[in-house]
Amino acid sequence: MRMLLIHSDYLEYEVKDKALKNPEPISEEQKKGRLDEVLAVFMSVEKADETNPDEIVEKAVVEIKDVASQVKADRIFVYPFAHLSSELAKPDVALKVLQKIEERLREEGFEVKRAPFGYYKAFRLSCKGHPLAELSRTIVPSGETVS
Numbered sequence: 001m002r003m004l005l006i007h008s009d010y011l012e013y014e015v016k017d018k019a020l021k022n023p024e025p026i027s028e029e030q031k032k033g034r035l036d037e038v039l040a041v042f043m044s045v046e047k048a049d050e051t052n053p054d055e056i057v058e059k060a061v062v063e064i065k066d067v068a069s070q071v072k073a074d075r076i077f078v079y080p081f082a083h084l085s086s087e088l089a090k091p092d093v094a095l096k097v098l099q100k101i102e103e104r105l106r107e108e109g110f111e112v113k114r115a116p117f118g119y120y121k122a123f124r125l126s127c128k129g130h131p132l133a134e135l136s137r138t139i140v141p142s143g144e145t146v147s
């Protein structure tokens, strides 16, 4: 999994069009979303993650919690983003991983939103620009190597 973490004044999105034949079903309310004072986490779930999705979920939550505590963010925006890797996991696996990460972060006490999966979306982001405001992380299942 590849993650780009941006500590932001806000992130807002608007669904524009389907990017998959069968995108995640969403309500009218989910077509737009915004969080202020948020750690935006853009995530590409990768092929290698399919060998142990549960482990990837836990490793991602550890990394996100670590960065959130460093930048003192208690809101997280989980954002599916297929542009951080050339070896993407299948959509059905990727969606489950991102849904589980959302659920686990809520269990950890964060306010969490997740942008809809399988759509082209317009988004606006205001990066705070401090030294820890732009970070990336790569996570692999045990026994795999980072390519």
Ligand SMILES: NCC(=O)N[C@H]1[C@@H](O)[C@H](n2cnc3c(N)ncnc32)O[C@@H]1CO
Pocket (backbone or CB within 6 Å): 019, 020, 043, 044, 045, 046, 080, 081, 082, 083, 088, 089, 090, 091, 094, 116, 117, 118, 119, 120, 121
């Ligand atoms: N910017 C817009 C966009 O990325 N749209 C992506 C994601 O929402 C989602 N998606 C599909 N596969 C994956 C994956 N492996 N990891 C993350 N998201 C995925 O499906 C869309 C088309 O690839």
